[in-house]
Amino acid sequence: MRTSIATVCLSGTLDQKLVAAHEAGFDGVEIFEPDLVASPESPEAIRARAEQLGLSLDLYQPFRDFEGVGPELLAQNLRRAAAKFALMNRLGIETLLLCSNVATARSGDEQLAAAQLRQLGDVAERFGVRVAYEALAWGRFVDSFEAAARIVRLADHPRIGLCLDSFHILSKGHNPEAIETISADKIFFVQMADAPLLSMDVLSWSRHHRLFPGEGGFDLGTFMGHLVRTGYDGPISLEIFNDTFRQADPLATAVDARRSLRWLEHETAASLGAAAGGGAARMCTAGLPAVEPPADINYVELRTGELHELRRLLGQLGFRSHGGHRTKPVELWSQGGVRIVLGAPDSEQMRPTVAGIGLSVSDPATALRRARDLFAPDVPREEGTGEEPLVGVRAPDGSEVFFGAAGASTPAWVSEFGAPEHGDPQMVERIDHVNLAQPWQHFDAAVLFFRSVLDLRTEASIEVAAPVGLVRSQVLHSDNGILRIALNLVPSGASADAILPQHLAFATSDALALARAARDRGFRPLDIPANYYDDIEARYQLEPALLDELRELNVMYDRDETGEFLHFYTHPIGTVFLEVVERRGGYAGYGALNAPVRLAAQYQHRHAVRRGALT
Structure with missing residues (x-):
């Protein structure tokens, strides 16, 4: 499973975030636009730094409020997109995240949205990049992945595909089983996030309470099982908006994030093993060593x-x-x-x-x-002569x-201390x-x-x-x-x-x-x-x-x-x-x-x- 993490998940400068992702063992990163804008380094220098660290730059995000607009605003949006595509060429990034419109859309006509995405695809073609369209849970007209998938099918452009985000799907209670109806070649990117099961407006929930997989209440193993059965084998990335992570040490957060994806890989393997047939699965998922409960x-x-x-x-x-x-x-x-x-x-x-x-x-x-x-x-x-070996890890x-x-009623290491004092009944x-x-x-x-x-x-x-x-x-x-x-x-x-x-x-x-x-x-x-x-x-x-x-x-x-x-x-x-x-x-x-x-x-x-x- 190829792993990635959005720079928005981590605190620090853009370079500190790249170093933390590298040291935690990630394969790639998503570049969050505010991190690039605030960086003193040129796009070419950032690209070279990522290559030096062995990181791929997998996604540039976010591009907002594009579709469902009038002709004049569409022309402005296409010019804005061309500038971002040129920037992506300098960074060496091939995929742009396009969020469904939340502010400027005037129409929910899916045919109109598809036609406008088709024009965006033509611009992307000139720069050799792709656009991954994501349905935000609070989108004005498009707030479900199934609606986004319909629009992408209607657009019918090789440069236009989908970004699937577990939070936007599961927070609205959508059934992820429908993911299996989507062609793998139209799933351009996947972002994973867990969250506590809260009752609140979805925007605030998303902006402040997302968690790494395994830290919340979403059934992400089953979600991933549906995804893998489509044949998708691209990056599995983390996009976590969380007040705590933005204040914590970036390396510690990155290690925790990488642990979460290894756990998710294990849960995915278990989900695929429990289901009948593997479908068109191409992604390799490995389970963790099985352990018995402590005696x-x-x-x-x-x-x-x-x-x-x-x-x-x-x-x-x-x-x-x-x-x-x-x-x-x-x-x-x-x-x-x-x-x-x-x-x-x-x-x-x-x-x-x-x-x-x-x-x-x-x-x-x-x-x-x-x-x-x-x-x-x-x-x-350190173990002295004759002392029982114990192996451990740090939380x-x-x-x-x-x-x-396990096995002995009294562990052997107890003999390394003296005999217990006599006392009252225990x-x-x-x-x-x-x-x-x-x-x-x-x-x-x-x-x-x-x-x-x-x-x-x-x-x-x-x-x-x-x-x-x-x-x-x-x-x-x-x-x-x-x-x-x-x-x-x-x-x-x-x-x-x-x-x-x-x-x-x-x-x-x-x-x-x-x-x-x-x-x-x-x-x-x-x-x-x-x-x-x-x-x-x-x-x-x-x-x-x-x-x-x-x-x-x-x-x-x-x-x-x-x-x-x-x-x-x-x-x-x-x-x-x-x-x-x-x-x-x-x-x-x-x-x-x-x-x-x-x-x-x-x-x-x-x-x-x-x-x-x-x-």
Whole structure:
């Protein structure tokens, strides 16, 4: 599959965008006209720079408001087009993107539009270029790809074809199956974009909320299956208008973009494999190495400057210390099937507090190969004599994911620490989920990373009210439910007050008993206001004895049609806190209705500490 990216997707100067596309491994780029106009380099110099970087210049865009106009404006438009065609000759670009008219069209007569495109084709013929006509979702008269295809057929000119854009098609709810009725030689270019499933005007949706494939809710694998069956084998390009990408590092964005197309290629191969017959398919699409869901969470690594406080907290929850590693400056704590590796922050790496997740998988080598195929960078790791080899990759936010072999009840690397201390009966059983707060520039990239690299499934995203703004949350999970990752988006422009701690949730069979045992060891849970318990009493009609116990122990409660959920929280320790959860019956949620109360309680606690009211 030949890959391309529009320069509008990336921040920086035109040269910085070209370099980023090259370093991320793209085959070509689309030149967005404002990037060229703002560049101090001549078209010839830009062409030479692209050739030096090994990039083809695949498309010049956009040309607007051409068809459906009166004779005088048509003449002006043809002169304007001739100037752009001459510029394309200087750049060495063969295809122009023509958007359907949104501003100046006086008529929706398709015969008139076709006749005018035929005249445009005659001008394009003189310059040896092509015109790819795209139906904008907000076009005045032409707003569907099927209408654009009819006009192109009526124009019947070898220099006039179509540009298909997944956003313009799927955002309007059009059925992409009709793509298969279009002749491949009339599909001149294809642009791909994902998006969250929002209810808003399509222009604003397009201008501010497009995403790379795999980061939103569109079924792009099926879309691509229809396209490939036409016989199209030209570039698959990304055209993403997104406020975040325009502010982020261009290379990081370009790598994320390239990952999205590799994931899309995999989804396309799966779509083609699931459908009967391949039609006239000529595009080569390769799937990713198949990986099994993780057998368990091997460990979670926390990096914090508050090691003493975190040690005390883990001890109160019943964890046992194994002491330090024999060669590395980290220590191990465990309880049940949960292992926590603690260490001080690494200032060079600037990793988040939840610095690493170790997964037990059936085939670590295959898991690593899939991650590398998706452009995830390896994590270098020094191994001492006799130490268990672990292989891992780095996520967009700097955290790490390591793969170890499944099978043993206790991983071999545990012996590299000391024996655990003796302690009370163990009540924590496993890690229920990991919550990773994400900076604004990494959230969408993190969704794609975990979805593609670990083959996780996405759940519907939600927004939770917090004292510092709305917090967007996206949960991903493995098919077997062993791995659950919740990604929270830190509000943009966040002050110190808006920093969301990350957290780990531990599963138990008896949250009330564990909360009581922890209290006996000196544990002080996050304080939940009395108003909350009045509210759940009204909502759920709980037994008075249960309600009293929840209130006494600061345990929160939720219920759905399948079961119940009990959970309590620790106070934040630096930028991390812990949660204990008990799932009864088939409850599979996370207590979303309780999240605003928890966020407010943490906010109030943090401010009380700053005022000196708490220690």
